Amino acid sequence: MGKRRKPSPPSRARLAVLTTAVAGGAVLAAGTAHAEPTPTLASVKEQVDKLNEEAEQSIERYNGFQARQQSLQGDANRLQDKVARGQETMNELRTRLGAVAGEQYRTNGIDPSVQLMLDSDPAGYLERAAAQNQVVEGQTALLKQARDEQRRLDQDRAEAAAMLAQLDSVGASLGEEKKQVQARLAQAQALLNKLSAADRAKLNAQESAEKAKAAAQQAAAADRASRAAGRPDLGAAAPASGRAGDIVKFATAQLGKPYEWGATGPGTFDCSGLTGAAYRAAGVKLPRMSQDQWNAGARIARGDLQPGDLVFFYSDLHHVGLYIGDGKMIHAPRTGKNVEVLAISAIPYMGAVRPA
Incomplete structure (x- = not known):
């Protein structure tokens, strides 16, 4: 048998190319492993x-x-x-x-x-x-x-x-x-x-628009209330009178005020803080927690809702608002937002209560 020939060692030029390629691959891998994409x-x-x-x-x-x-x-x-x-x-x-x-x-x-x-x-x-x-x-x-x-x-x-x-x-x-x-x-x-500057600008614009909308709702409702002897008229919402009228009138006056967790007014509210304050304005004391407010009156079918009823959301009833008619409620949403009008179909609806 003939002798096997040993492979010739790579030239210096080839070594340089290989080294550069390996190093470049390592840098690319490291960059891929540590770079965090900007969240959408x-x-x-x-x-x-x-x-x-x-x-x-x-x-x-x-x-x-x-x-x-x-x-x-x-x-x-x-x-x-x-x-x-x-x-x-x-x-x-x-x-x-x-x-x-x-x-x-x-x-x-x-x-x-x-x-x-x-x-x-x-x-x-x-x-x-x-x-x-x-x-x-x-x-x-x-x-x-x-x-x-x-x-x-x-x-x-x-x-x-x-x-x-x-x-x-x-x-x-x-x-x-x-x-x-x-x-x-x-x-x-x-x-x-972590948002990009452009996305932060979009989000700020959305929030500004929401605040402006809430402020416009508040101003329009106050104007209509003054011209209608204290009876607020929010779009096609049914007019309310008596105790329900007092509750809706109070809630309407809070439109545009900031949400603050643990707050019951007068300048800021959380969800159950707003409903409790509205009912206090009508001479009715409600429990502090939304889950306890669920047990503060008679259950009302969705088709029988009237202005002033308490409307509850999510399976554990951790959110509550005040029905104002026409499928809408006034509620205090969450941190960073203001008291607003919202359709009750916009979030998971669970039921309603009419306190005695």
């Missing part, structure tokens, strides 16, 4: 809308925790006042028993029942005194009053302690829900910041 306006809007919907769910939970916290705080304050009054009563009773003891000392010595009552553990005394039957006839009423008051005081203290523990728990939940809202809104803003 449509994709960002889709993600931002989803984050805002999730934020609104958290906002309604936040509103519920906040309302619960306020209720618990009021109950805790009343209980603590009651405990303070009970302690004052006990102090007065012990002072009276001290006077009895002093009188007995000057005569025949302190009665064992009174001496025990003045002990540092009056609750313990009351049990021992009852067991030993040491209460003399002249002190029965006073000692019985002291015993009953001590029992009430102990019960009120235990109830106040439990109430404060609940308050701490709700406060922790409120803080956690607030973080969730802030995190989702921050994510949405970060996505918006």
